[in-house]
Amino acid sequence: MSKNLTSRAEDYSKWYNELVVKADLAENSAVRGCMVIKPYGYAIWEKMQAELDRMFKETGHQNAYFPLFVPKSLFEAEEKNAEGFAKECAVVTHYRLQNDPDNEGKLRVDPEAKLEEELIVRPTSEAIIWNTYRGWIQSYRDLPILINQWANVVRWEMRTRLFLRTAEFLWQEGHTAHATKAEALVEAEQMNNVYAEFAENFMAIPVIQGVKTESERFAGAVETYCIEALMQDGKALQAGTSHFLGQNFAKAFDVKFTNNEGKLDYVWATSWGVSTRLMGALIMTHSDDKGLVLPPNLAPSQVVIVPIYKNDEQFDAITEKAEGIIKDLKDLGVSCKFDKRTTHRPGAKFAQHELQGVPLRIAIGPKDIENNTIELARRDTLTKEIVQMGGLAHTIKDLLEVIQDELYNKALNYRDEHITKVDDFETFKKVLENKTGFISAHWDGTSESEQKIKELTKATIRCIPLDNELEEGVCVYSGEPSTQRVLFAKAY
Amino acid sequence: MSKNLTSRAEDYSKWYNELVVKADLAENSAVRGCMVIKPYGYAIWEKMQAELDRMFKETGHQNAYFPLFVPKSLFEAEEKNAEGFAKECAVVTHYRLQNDPDNEGKLRVDPEAKLEEELIVRPTSEAIIWNTYRGWIQSYRDLPILINQWANVVRWEMRTRLFLRTAEFLWQEGHTAHATKAEALVEAEQMNNVYAEFAENFMAIPVIQGVKTESERFAGAVETYCIEALMQDGKALQAGTSHFLGQNFAKAFDVKFTNNEGKLDYVWATSWGVSTRLMGALIMTHSDDKGLVLPPNLAPSQVVIVPIYKNDEQFDAITEKAEGIIKDLKDLGVSCKFDKRTTHRPGAKFAQHELQGVPLRIAIGPKDIENNTIELARRDTLTKEIVQMGGLAHTIKDLLEVIQDELYNKALNYRDEHITKVDDFETFKKVLENKTGFISAHWDGTSESEQKIKELTKATIRCIPLDNELEEGVCVYSGEPSTQRVLFAKAY
Numbered sequence: 001m002s003k004n005l006t007s008r009a010e011d012y013s014k015w016y017n018e019l020v021v022k023a024d025l026a027e028n029s030a031v032r033g034c035m036v037i038k039p040y041g042y043a044i045w046e047k048m049q050a051e052l053d054r055m056f057k058e059t060g061h062q063n064a065y066f067p068l069f070v071p072k073s074l075f076e077a078e079e080k081n082a083e084g085f086a087k088e089c090a091v092v093t094h095y096r097l098q099n100d101p102d103n104e105g106k107l108r109v110d111p112e113a114k115l116e117e118e119l120i121v122r123p124t125s126e127a128i129i130w131n132t133y134r135g136w137i138q139s140y141r142d143l144p145i146l147i148n149q150w151a152n153v154v155r156w157e158m159r160t161r162l163f164l165r166t167a168e169f170l171w172q173e174g175h176t177a178h179a180t181k182a183e184a185l186v187e188a189e190q191m192n193n194v195y196a197e198f199a200e201n202f203m204a205i206p207v208i209q210g211v212k213t214e215s216e217r218f219a220g221a222v223e224t225y226c227i228e229a230l231m232q233d234g235k236a237l238q239a240g241t242s243h244f245l246g247q248n249f250a251k252a253f254d255v256k257f258t259n260n261e262g263k264l265d266y267v268w269a270t271s272w273g274v275s276t277r278l279m280g281a282l283i284m285t286h287s288d289d290k291g292l293v294l295p296p297n298l299a300p301s302q303v304v305i306v307p308i309y310k311n312d313e314q315f316d317a318i319t320e321k322a323e324g325i326i327k328d329l330k331d332l333g334v335s336c337k338f339d340k341r342t343t344h345r346p347g348a349k350f351a352q353h354e355l356q357g358v359p360l361r362i363a364i365g366p367k368d369i370e371n372n373t374i375e376l377a378r379r380d381t382l383t384k385e386i387v388q389m390g391g392l393a394h395t396i397k398d399l400l401e402v403i404q405d406e407l408y409n410k411a412l413n414y415r416d417e418h419i420t421k422v423d424d425f426e427t428f429k430k431v432l433e434n435k436t437g438f439i440s441a442h443w444d445g446t447s448e449s450e451q452k453i454k455e456l457t458k459a460t461i462r463c464i465p466l467d468n469e470l471e472e473g474v475c476v477y478s479g480e481p482s483t484q485r486v487l488f489a490k491a492y
Numbered sequence: 493m494s495k496n497l498t499s500r501a502e503d504y505s506k507w508y509n510e511l512v513v514k515a516d517l518a519e520n521s522a523v524r525g526c527m528v529i530k531p532y533g534y535a536i537w538e539k540m541q542a543e544l545d546r547m548f549k550e551t552g553h554q555n556a557y558f559p560l561f562v563p564k565s566l567f568e569a570e571e572k573n574a575e576g577f578a579k580e581c582a583v584v585t586h587y588r589l590q591n592d593p594d595n596e597g598k599l600r601v602d603p604e605a606k607l608e609e610e611l612i613v614r615p616t617s618e619a620i621i622w623n624t625y626r627g628w629i630q631s632y633r634d635l636p637i638l639i640n641q642w643a644n645v646v647r648w649e650m651r652t653r654l655f656l657r658t659a660e661f662l663w664q665e666g667h668t669a670h671a672t673k674a675e676a677l678v679e680a681e682q683m684n685n686v687y688a689e690f691a692e693n694f695m696a697i698p699v700i701q702g703v704k705t706e707s708e709r710f711a712g713a714v715e716t717y718c719i720e721a722l723m724q725d726g727k728a729l730q731a732g733t734s735h736f737l738g739q740n741f742a743k744a745f746d747v748k749f750t751n752n753e754g755k756l757d758y759v760w761a762t763s764w765g766v767s768t769r770l771m772g773a774l775i776m777t778h779s780d781d782k783g784l785v786l787p788p789n790l791a792p793s794q795v796v797i798v799p800i801y802k803n804d805e806q807f808d809a810i811t812e813k814a815e816g817i818i819k820d821l822k823d824l825g826v827s828c829k830f831d832k833r834t835t836h837r838p839g840a841k842f843a844q845h846e847l848q849g850v851p852l853r854i855a856i857g858p859k860d861i862e863n864n865t866i867e868l869a870r871r872d873t874l875t876k877e878i879v880q881m882g883g884l885a886h887t888i889k890d891l892l893e894v895i896q897d898e899l900y901n902k903a904l905n906y907r908d909e910h911i912t913k914v915d916d917f918e919t920f921k922k923v924l925e926n927k928t929g930f931i932s933a934h935w936d937g938t939s940e941s942e943q944k945i946k947e948l949t950k951a952t953i954r955c956i957p958l959d960n961e962l963e964e965g966v967c968v969y970s971g972e973p974s975t976q977r978v979l980f981a982k983a984y
Contacts, residue, residue, distance in 0.1 A: 030566060030623050031559045031611065039554035039639060046555065062531035063538065067523045068613075068644055068660050069582075072589075074522060076599045086589040090561075091601050092613065093585045095648040097564075097578040107568045109583050109610055118601055119523065121560075121584065121613075131522050141835050147531060152560055152644065156587040168560050343633050 005355075007289045012233040019283060020162045023292045023356050026279075033160040033167030040356060041279065043300035045170065048278060049150065051202050051297075052172060055194050061146045061174060066128050068152075069119035074127045078252035081126060084219020088156040090121040090167075121154040126220060126271055129175045130249040137177060137267055139258045144187070145177040163280040164237075164492050171275035174242075177267045179259060181246070184268035185223075188244040191272040192225035195240035203278065204295040204408040205229050205285045206415050207239060208438075208487065210463025215447050218271075222246035228462045228487065230415045231284035234436020236462045236489035239281050242272035280492070285411050286380075292357030293380050295407050296400040303329060303336040303396060304358045306349045308365035315340075318364045321389075325362065325374075328393035334400065354379060359403055360396060380407060421485070428476050428488070432457055438489045442482035444475035453477050459488040497847075499781045504725040511775060512654045515784045515848050518771075525652040525659030532848060533771065535792035537662070540770060541642065543694050543789075544664060547686050553638045553666060558620050560644075561611035566619045570744035573618060576711020580648040582613040582659075613646040618712065618763055621667045622741040629669060629759055631750045636679070637669040655772040656729075656984050663767035666734075669759045671751060673738070676760035677715075680736040683764040684717035687732035695770065696787040696900040697721050697777045698907050699731060700930075700979065702955025707939050710763075714738035720954045720979065722907045723776035726928020728954045728981035731773050734764035772984070777903050778872075784849030785872050787899050788892040795821060795828040795888060796850045798841045800857035807832075810856045813881075817854065817866075820885035826892065828854075846871060851895055852888060872899060913977070920968050920980070924949055930981045934974035936967035945969050951980040 005022065006014045021027050025041030028034075037045065053063070069092060076082040096113035100106040122128065129147075136142060154168045174191060178184040192209055199205045207227035217224040221243035229239045250256070250266035259265050286293040296302050305325065307318040322338045329336045337358075339349050346363070353361055363375040374392065377384035380403055387395060418437025422428045431439055443449060443461065453476075454460050464486045473482045497514065498506045513519050517533030520526075529537065545555070561584060568574040588605035592598040614620065621639075628634060646660050666683060670676040684701055691697045699719035709716040713735035721731045742748070742758035751757050778785040788794050797817065799810040814830045821828045829850075831841050838855070845853055855867040866884065869876035872895055879887060910929025914920045923931055935941060935953065945968075946952050956978045965974045 027624075027627075029559045030563055030620065031561045034559035034561060036559065036624050037557040039556045042556045043554065062535065064531045064534045065529040065662065067521045067526035067528065068646065069523045069526060071522055072599060075589075076597070079597060082589075082599060086591075086599055089587070089589050090584045090611070091586040091589065092582045093601065094583040095581070097567075097574075097581050097583065097612070099578075105568070105571060107564060107574060107578055109585065119582070120589070128522065132519075132528050135519075154560065170557065 005289060005291060008232065015289070016280075016284060017162065019287060019291055019355075025283075025292075026162045028162065031167070033157060035162050035166050035168075037170070037276070040300065044282070044294070044298055045276060045279060047298045047300065048202075049172075052194075052198055052274065053150075055198060056148050056172075056174065059190060059194060061148045061176075063149065064147045065149055065151070066125050066132060068122055070122050070125075070128045072118045072120060074131050074253075075120045077127060077131075078220050078249055080248070081124075081220030085123040085155070089123060090154045090156055092119040092121065122151070123153055123155045124271075124273075125149065125151070125153075125173055125175065126245070126249050127253075130253040130255060130269070133175075133177055133267070134253055134255045137255055137257050140179045140260050143177055143179045143257060143267065144183065146174075146187075147176065148172055148174045161280075163276055163283070166276075169276045171273050173271060173273040176270045177250075177255070178270070179257065179265075179268070181268050184246075184270050185244055188223065188225055188242045188270040188272065191270070192227065192240070192242040195227050195242065195272070195274060199227055199229065199239055199281075200408065202295070202297045203282055203285075204297070204404055204411060205239065205281055206408065206412040208463060208465055209467075210465040210487065212241075212463060213447075213450060213461045213486075215450060216461060218243045220245060220248050222248065225466075226463055228489075229281050229285065230418055230437060230489070231281070231492065232414070233284070234418060234490075236438065236487075236491040237277075237281050237284070238462070238491065239278060240272070240274040243270060245269035245271060286407055287357065290382070291355035293407070294357035294359060296359045296404050299335075299357065299359050301335050301337040301358055302400055303334060303360045303362060304353050305336065305338045305362045305364060306346050306353070307338075307340060308346050308363055310366075314366050314369070317366075317369045321364055321369065321374075325392060329396060332393050332397045334393070334397055359400060378403065419487070422476060423473070425476055428459075429457055432459055432488075432490065436490070438462065438487045440485045440487055441476040442471075442473035442484070443486045444478050444480035444482050446478070446480075449475055449477045449480075453488070458490050460491055462487045462489050462491060497781060497783060500724065507781070508772075508776060509654065511779060511783055511847075517775075517784070518654045520654065523659070525649060527654050527658050527660075529662070529768070532792065536774070536786070536790055537768060537771060539790045539792065540694070541664075544686075544690055544766065545642075547690060548640050548664075548666065551682060551686060553640045553668075555641065556639045557641055557643070558617050558624060560614055562614050562617075562620045564610045564612060566623050566745075567612045569619060569623075570712050570741055572740070573616075573712030577615040577647070581615060582646045582648055584611040584613065614643070615645055615647045616763075616765075617641065617643070617645075617665055617667065618737070618741050619745075622745040622747060622761070625669055625759070626745050626747045629747055629749050632671045632752050635669055635671045635749060635759065636675065638666075638679075639668065640664055640666045653772075655768055655775070658768075661768045663765050665763060665765040668762045669742075669747070670762070671749065671760070673760050676738075676762050677736055680715065680717055680734045680762040680764065683762070684719065684732070684734040687719050687734065687764070687766060690766075691719055691721065691731055691773075692900065694787070694789045695774055695777075696789070696896055696903060697731065697773055698900065698904040700955060700957055701959075702957040702979065704733075704955060705939075705942060705953045705978075707942060708953060710735045712737060712740050714740065717958075718955050721773050721777065722910055722929060722981070723773070723984065724906070725776070726910060726982075728930065728979075728983040729769075729773050729776070730954070730983065731770060732764070732766040735762060737761035737763060778899055779849065782874070783847035785899070786849035786851060788851045788896050791827075791849065791851050793827050793829040793850055794892055795826060795852045795854060796845050797828060797830045797854045797856060798838050798845070799830075799832060800838050800855055802858075806858050806861070809858075809861045813856055813861065813866075817884060821888060824885050824889045826885070826889055851892060870895065911979070914968060915965070917968055920951075921949055924951055924980075924982065928982070930954065930979045932977045932979055933968040934963075934965035934976070935978045936970050936972035936974050938970070938972075941967055941969045941972075945980070950982050952983055954979045954981050954983060
């Protein structure tokens with residue numbers, strides 16, 4: 001199945017596309033910009049979902065489900081939000097097909113079945129949800145509302161890439177309603193923290209927490225918190241966002257409540273989301289020229305056993321041993337697959353599991369039966385060693401933790417080495433072209449400078465880090481006074 | 493929150509609608525025919541999903557995700573399937589909105605952004621999936637493909653009811669590909685069995701397995717297996733279907749494979765699905781005039797504890813006891829919530845938990861602290877008793893199993909009492925109007941008689957039971973010879 005991938009050095013973008021397809025993660029579909037998520041890719045997404053869902057519930061959230069469609073009149077109610085998404089909306093205008101009188105066996109849209117009001121396929125659900133919340137909220141006793149939704153959304157992007165930017169994608173969107181501004185701000189910050197913890201501890205992706213500048217904010221938000229990661233090619237990737245929406249949606253949808261002093265006030269809101277884009281971040285943080293490298297926490301199978309045998313007797317002995325290992329690992333909570341397919345040779349199996357990023361591979365041959373050993377190979381380092389059977393399951397469990405940590409630390413070192421403090425615009429451009437990565441530079445706080453820098457270099461302000469120290473300086477572009485450095489980068 | 497529901501005897505349909513809304517399961521949305529599934533309703537759906545997903549994986553299936561949209565040219569490829577769904581398709585025709593020049597602050601569809609080919613919002617995914625499978629299948633070594641998808645689908649129904657019939661609903665759809673007809677048939681039967689097991693063991697809903705007549709078959713199927721349940725009002729409900737699709741979709745999408753003799757053949761297919769409609773079946777099988785009755789297997793909280801106290805000291809003592817109970821129950825795998833809200837009185841809490849169908853309610857008051865007891869109330873029987881604390885968790889665990897069984901048996905008795913053998917058309921009509929339920933009657937096997945019976949009585953053939961005994965007779969409508977009885981009923 002696996003011819004070699006294009007190397008990352010040769011063409012990073014091509015390497016990525018090939019990896020996604022060859023490792024059976026996803027592929028393009030017959031629908032422009034929409035992807036098919038294949039079973040192996042979906043199994044990784046399910047692992048992410050399960051962990052995020054657990055974290056959301058632990059922080060008091062419940063799941064619910066709201067309609068796919070948003071009537072146009074609701075969609076346009078919050079003007080900034082509507083303006084932000086209007087250019088990429090799939091619109092349902094009809095509700096019936098009929099036989100095409102000019103084309104036997106073909107269908108056409110029934111012109112009689114035109115909707116009175118067009119329906120927008122949700123690009124995000126604030127509008128439909130806040131319209132619903134109006135009916136749920138009368139008093140402070142009805143607050144907070146802490147809801148999350150797992151759903152598909154559609155944004156008609158012109159240039160799409162598997163996982164990173166697709167017309168339809170899967171995501172979760174949290175939508176919360178609060179009695180006070182302070183509580184909503186705490187919620188928005190809390191969920192950004194949840195995303196950071198998830199990225200770092202589960203995906204082994206170091207992230208920088210920050211807030212967006214006005215021009216990079218979510219349409220309709222007062223403040224957008226984000227987690228920003230750095231990919232291997234030196235480009236940044238926004239991995240999750242959490243928005244403090246102020247009272248914008250409450251005002252647009254007239255959602256008022258009686259506060260504990262008996263006065264009417266508009267409700268405060270947050271929304272927050274991560275999507276299948278995380279699959280792209282995962283791939284571009286850890287993988288190598290041989291294919292996917294998966295952190296053990298996200299691997300559908302953490303270990304795979306490949307038997308090497310010449311006859312049935314050998315196969316039976318290996319099978320017995322493999323089944324023992326699988327049982328011991330299961331008892332320790334480690335997932336392990338026995339790849340006993342007869343349609344593939346061991347070499348082809350090795351290549352496939354490498355391509356698909358299984359963290360540990362065990363090979364068992366006749367000699368291992370004799371010597372009470374196995375061969376254990378690490379996907380991340382591509383090293384292998386002969387290991388005695390005694391205590392194997394514990395060895396493996398510990399090793400998986402080591403791999404998880406080492407992947408994180410490797411990515412962290414790379415990221416930290418790629419944050420460059422820059423104080424003049426010539427250096428700014430040079431670093432961006434050569435070293436790449438994040439540039440920490442002073443900015444005068446104006447959209448004009450931000451825009452100019454973007455035009456000249458394609459770099460955007462990824463975020464103003466939350467833990468930023470105030471520091472006097474001058475804007476790297478305009479020379480105007482500045483009070484802090486912000487992080488610039490080219491980004492996905 | 494809970495005024496009394498309309499009683500079932502008074503108006504079953506009204507009772508159902510009120511229950512769904514008042515028990516916080518779902519509500520209508522601003523989008524015609526689309527529902528909002530509220531957190532409590534969604535939590536029950538999540539329980540169903542988790543169990544079904546486990547059963548699908550245990551039978552070798554993997555999850556994947558295919559696009560929401562189906563290009564019209566693919567949609568119309570399998571003609572029967574297209575014809576069956578054409579009249580209820582939401583159609584995307586445009587991909588952009590713009591400012592409405594005649595209406596400041598409003599948006600309109602951008603006439604320049606018309607799609608070259610319309611996109612159908614999937615009413616079911618056979619077309620897009622079989623178009624994808626063509627790229628995945630070359631040889632018998634690529635088979636079987638055993639895939640399931642959790643997704644939303646849209647069918648533009650004219651008359652909608654919460655959960656039972658909505659324009660958008662959530663479901664799972666399995667789509668499998670096989671090298672032989674026999675294997676595909678086994679798969680279709682297996683998945684119908686999985687649905688039957690799930691309905692009976694998990695939802696406590698007895699079902700009859702059967703096959704559909706030609707006119708009731710899924711559009712594009714060769715054989716449709718189904719599980720049919722009987723609701724409390726004597727109407728049947730199709731709770732799940734599993735289709736043997738023959739080679740229809742393989743032929744429509746040109747999906748061929750080289751079999752193990754080296755010859756090219758079309759691939760054999762199945763598809764199978766259950767949806768949020770199951771929520772309707774659940775409600776209408778077990779619930780009563782006081783609200784929802786949940787089988788313990790599906791209850792988001794199996795037990796709720798309500799404290800009854802007059803001062804902080806009493807509350808603290810009750811809390812300590814409650815926390816002990818919760819811990820003991822958790823160790824046995826029983827979920828329990830402590831309802832310590834100060835915004836509601838005990839009576840209001842009792843009413844709410846009754847309305848929402850929590851299987852067991854524990855009340856703890858000052859006397860219980862003195863006497864080392866609690867009050868334990870069953871939702872299904874509305875009985876309550878004072879129980880000693882010793883061994884309480886085990887008592888509860890056992891009782892939950894008893895409740896699960898008794899709910900099933902009660903529904904089974906009702907169902908069995910409502911299968912009536914009928915041999916003449918006058919009796920047929922009378923039973924349908926008065927006793928209601930399933931009618932087991934001879935049918936001559938023609939669509940004409942089936943259609944006439946439907947016109948005259950609104951009863952349809954729900955299924956030809958799988959375990960049917962052959963028996964000579966004459967058709968209850970036409971008097972023509974018949975070899976077996978089939979099950980008729982009015983249905984949801």
